[in-house]
Amino acid sequence: MEIGIQAIASYIPTTSIDNVEQGSHFGETADFVESKLGPVKLPRKAEDQECSDLCVAAIEQLVKQQPSFDKEKIDALIVVTQNGDGEKLPHTAAIVQQKAGLPKTIAAFDVSLGCSGYVYGLYIIKGLLQAAGMKQALLITADPYSKVIDTSDRVTSMLFGDAATVSWISQNPVFKLGPVLFGTDGEGAESLQVQEGILSMNGRQVFNFASMNVPKHIKELLAVCELTEAEVDAF
Numbered sequence: 001m002e003i004g005i006q007a008i009a010s011y012i013p014t015t016s017i018d019n020v021e022q023g024s025h026f027g028e029t030a031d032f033v034e035s036k037l038g039p040v041k042l043p044r045k046a047e048d049q050e051c052s053d054l055c056v057a058a059i060e061q062l063v064k065q066q067p068s069f070d071k072e073k074i075d076a077l078i079v080v081t082q083n084g085d086g087e088k089l090p091h092t093a094a095i096v097q098q099k100a101g102l103p104k105t106i107a108a109f110d111v112s113l114g115c116s117g118y119v120y121g122l123y124i125i126k127g128l129l130q131a132a133g134m135k136q137a138l139l140i141t142a143d144p145y146s147k148v149i150d151t152s153d154r155v156t157s158m159l160f161g162d163a164a165t166v167s168w169i170s171q172n173p174v175f176k177l178g179p180v181l182f183g184t185d186g187e188g189a190e191s192l193q194v195q196e197g198i199l200s201m202n203g204r205q206v207f208n209f210a211s212m213n214v215p216k217h218i219k220e221l222l223a224v225c226e227l228t229e230a231e232v233d234a235f
Contacts, residue, residue, distance in 0.1 A: 003126045004173025007069070009062035010165040011054055016041040019158055026154040033158070042161040045144045050085045052095040054142045054164035059100045062166050069168060071101060075134035077108040078125055080117035080141045082194075083148060084110060096140065107132075117141055118167075123180055125169050139167040148199040155203050179224045181217060185209075 019042050023033045034040060045054060063069055077093050084092035093108035102108075107128065113120055121139045129137060145160035191205040218235065222228065 001130055002171055002173060002176065003129055003169065004177045005122075005167050005175040006170040006172055007062065007066050007168045007174065008165060009058055009065055009168075010163065011057035011061055012163045013043045013045045013049070013054070015046060016043045016161075023158060026158070028154075028158075037158055039161065042158075043163055044146050045162040049144070050095075051079075051081055051083055051142050051144050051147075051164075052085050052092050052099055054144060054162065055079060055092070055096045055140045055166070056099045058140060058142070058164040058166040059096075059138065062168060066168065072103055074102055074106055074136050074138055075132075076125060076128055076137035077102060077106050078111055078121050078137070078139050079109075080111045080113055080121045080139070081143050082112055082114055083143050083145060092142075093140075102138075107134075114143065118165075119180065120182075122167075122169070122177060126177055129169070135171055137169040139169055141165050145199065148194050148197060150198050153198075153200070155201050156199050160199070179221065181221050181224065183213075183217060185213075 019037065019040050020030045020033050022042075023030070023037075030040075059071075063071075077097060079091075079093040079096055081092055085095050088110075091108075091110040093110050096102070097104070097106060097108050111117060111121055111124065118139070118141050121141070125137045125139055128134065142164035144162040145156075146162050149157050149160055151157050188205055188209055191202040191209070193200060222232070
């Protein structure tokens, strides 16, 4: 059974904050924001928008872009989020099922992961479809980080925005899923955490962890895939 990504769509809120202006309040220059951080604007959801609303908006974009997409044929839904609706119960995937008008026969659940959540979600869905004989699924990533950002915190307020993506997973893939490697090291848990509803981050520690581990991990995966760096178009 060939399972992979048939299409991807996204939703970015129309409202945003000026990251250059925000940076100036922290004594940072426009050059710093553009060259070191990247985004000159950070999307922000409306006050009355919830995580599930971002998810549904992404699905609506998929419907517009893919005429062959049929909600009634979806067998499973995974929502990857760490900032779901309300108090996290009921799970956001159930709310998305109802709001988006997806079949009541689908398997739907949340996965609480951040940066690595998309990769985990892909292979969870692949395994689920193979194990249960399902044919199509939706993988949504949606994290309205503004729910847990302290706007006076220079480290986090200039990095995190609000948005959602949806990937249509099927047996008719445009992008195939190849080998994968995973890894977990909880030793640095205190470097990126939410306490009392507010996100805090030790940016230097997170950067050091990524710079030391990610390149090594990529090289290990290239070896598994029997590929060289020169054969890869984008990382």
